[in-house]
Amino acid sequence: MKINEIGKSAKEALAYVKAIPPAQGKTMMNVPFEKRDLVRFGFIGMGNRGANQLHDILAIKGARAVAISDPREEAMLKAKEKVTQAGQLAPALEKNWQSLCERSDVDLVYICSPWELHTSQAVQAMECGKHVAVEVPCATTLADCWRLVNVSERTRRHCVILENCCYGKQELTVLNLVRKGRFGTLTHGEAAYIHDLRSELVASQSEGLWRRKPHMTRNGNLYPTHGLGPVAWYMDIHHGDRFARLVSMSSREAALSEYRDATLSAADPRRLEKYTCGDMNTSLIQTANGRTIMLQHDVVTPRPYSRLNLIQGTKGIFSDYPPRVFFDGQKKHDWYSYDTIEDAYEHPLWKKHGAQALKLGGHGGMDYIMNYRLVQTYRRGLPPDLNVYDAAAWSAPGPLSDISVAWDNLPLPFPDFTRGNWRQTGSAPLA
Helix, strand or coil, X not given: CCHXXXXXXXXXXXXXXXXXXXXXXXXXXXXXXCCCCCEEEEEECCCHHHHHHHHHHCCCCCEEEEEEECCCHHHHHHHHHHHHHCCCCCXXXXXXXXXXXXXXXXXXXXXXXXXXXXXXXXXXXXXXXXXXXXXXXXXXXXXXXXXXXXXXXXXXXCEEECCHHHHCHHHHHHHHHHHCCCCCCEEEEEEEEECCCHHHHCCCCHHHHXXXXXXXXXXXXXXXXXXXXXXXXXXXXXCCECEEEEEEEECCCCHHHHHHHHHCCCCCHHHHCCCCCCCCEEEEEEECCCCEEXXXXXXXXXXXXXXXXXXXXXXXXXXXXXXXXXXXXXXXXXXXXXXXXXXXXXXXXXXXXXXXXXXHCCCCCHHHHHHHHHHHHHHHCCCCCCCHHHHHHHHCHHXXXXXXXXXXXXXXXXXXXXXXXXXXXXXXXXX
């Protein structure tokens, strides 16, 4: 977290959050892609995530991987082989990601690099005239959230947040239930990223090379979008509502340091690291229309995986892990089996493409559905399901929670990255 965002006082931090930079271009709300039959992808980052996303893109009609960039030559060569095995022409290999962004044969740059590179790579791609799709979080500071918005508006290029959890079978079924009014007027949601990553964080390879660093420099919600994205869709955030304010607090840190000390040798230099991020961060968000959201982050304690994924309304509730529902009029205190309603409310995307999605895998098929929609909205000349305002607002609880925690749980206004255009509802995603 940049020191100018934490500020030297709570008053200075609050003033920083409230500041809205002048617009550099017109809104990107409801702006369509230019229609084209073939979408040419350039991939940055061929680690585990990049390789998996490439696998999905190669299976989608109308998508072609024309360029690959990774600092590791062996990773690029492996990706090249995968592309040619899929029956496509061999992609260009660019060791420098800047060179990939400059290529005239790339329509969309697909970014799967470590977090700290996301914003700079997305900005460069847009400045080079490319649309961009970015893994999460898209930004880790408020300054970078605004930077993405401003560059997207100025260049008229889309910045799509690759939030795969919005496209899960259960999440889209719940979205269908919401849209059909089964929960009535929505009042509250709960979202989280609760995932025991201790072994990955202290590993000497892959994400262990970089993902532990934020635990030493920040104290807040390091990874907010997986749980928040689906709840934002349920609540039509940026399509008639928006996040308006946030307050956050963190527990003490204990689990990661204890796990490290129990698993690493006494001579390991990592034993000297000091972790500042609390084990559990809990943030409360209120929307402009008066709804509330509880948002949590915990990747270091031994507990089962959960994104919470709860949505409450005046006529019922859905709560996940395990999935269950309750509707007004049922016997009090008895949950209703989710399995009995899933088929009736299965989303059309899953009805049509679910078999292919499950065949390819990718987080239970959600990766394929997300990538299929990205390609199809581009090919058909439609607005993307997820735009730069989602990229900024869903990433922003990261730095906002850092600021709130640093100043004794300071309540903060939530920046309106749409600059008021959330009121012009247009078409909600997948409507």
